Amino acid sequence: MDIPSVELNSGHSIPMVGLGTYNMLGRPCSGAVSSAVKAGYRLLDTAPRYSNELSVGMGLHSSGVPRDDVVVQTKLGGGDHGFDEAITAAKESARRLGVAHIDVYLIHWPCPSLGRTVDSWKALLTLADEGYVRTPGVSNFKQHHLQMLFDETGRWPALNQIQCSPALPRTELREFMAGNGIHAQAWHPTGRKEGLLADPVVLRIARKYGKSPTQIALRWAVQNDISVVPKSSHGGRQIENADLFDFVLDAADIADLASLDRGERAARDSDVDEEF
Secondary structure, three states: OOOOEEEOOOOOEEEOEOEEOOOOOHHHHHHHHHHHHHHOOOEEEOOHHHOOHHHHHHHHHHOOOOHHHOEEEEEEOHHHOOHHHHHHHHHHHHHHHOOOOEEEEEEOOOOHHHOOHHHHHHHHHHHHHOOOEEEEEEEOOOHHHHHHHHHHHOOOOOEEEEEOEOOEOOHHHHHHHHHOOOEEEEEOOOOHHHOHHHOHHHHHHHHHHOOOHHHHHHHHHHHOOOEEOOEOOOHHHHHHHHOOOOOOOOHHHHHHHHOOOOOHHHOOOOOOOOOO
């Protein structure tokens, strides 16, 4: 499995396809992580909210692949916002994962009502400056959230993990991010909940290339320089989800997929939705 990487503004790189682990628990989670890493995955995405950091760490270590060959990505929960709280939370995540450092550490949600977003970001920058975190970033941040972090610290996140697919391309936000060196990573990249995988446009394009609808959605992302973390505990689907680099969507395909945009209102609103 040959998955290309993208370099971030932190000076570190991440694979364009990683394994998402949301709703994966216990031994099934560990087994799925181990099989994915053995198959060639080199990015694992988790979070305290998923209650599986321990299982992800066990799967990584049981894979037999050297720790330093795999990007371990986890997140700061809303209940741990604040400078001191975020420092402690990062170290607790590392302990559960069984790692000495965290490769990518994201603020999971901005949680504006708490008023601690900037303090949390300052903690991530401190952890990065100390080498405990390789790449500091965020998740579910809108343009004004990102601008606030820069205005207060003079430093942009390296990565913003956002809900993104052909059904929710988030074009304006991604253009702002690209203009400021912030890489876009997609969660829910298949658009399944929006009905994308059953859409006639996607089905037609899938038949054209002899690929699955899921592969069409994921190819759209990586072709737009968006990394993805699709979830699967099935070894065959894990391989299928990363088999995206032997075909290219043409201009007509891209135009047809653009017609499926549900609009920004269809995305979860991180000014309203909070995790704590």
